[in-house]
Amino acid sequence: MEEEALDRAFMALADPVRRAMVARLSRGDATVNELAEPFAITKQAVSKHIQVLEHAGLVTRSRDAQRRPVHLDAAALERLTAWIDQYRLIAESRFRQLDQLLGAGDSHQQQEDKPAKKKEELK
Incomplete structure (x- = not known):
């Protein structure tokens, strides 16, 4: 694995909110609203966390009609x-x-x- 990708992945996982999101996604895909539920943060903050995880290559998003589920990249x-x-x-x-x-x-x-x-x- 290239060094930059490793750095991005470990930096993304350094945050407890993002680790919790990864743990939740390990049980199945989820929407931004579903990922936001356990946290006292805005949906905008949740979206930023998801962007960090995406940039690190740990998650992807797809479009399912109105839904945009987030998927863990195993x-x-x-x-x-x-x-x-x-x-x-x-x-x-x-x-x-x-x-x-x-x-x-x-x-x-x-x-x-x-x-x-x-x-x-x-x-």
């Missing part, structure tokens, strides 16, 4: 997820390696502790 979210996943997988791999090293250290320490315990038991 492919755009998938691209963001793929970008995040590449770094998550690297981090998980490092944690697994660290776990293995710490686990090896624990088993080595347990081996060293066993003779000391046996000596104490013999006393």
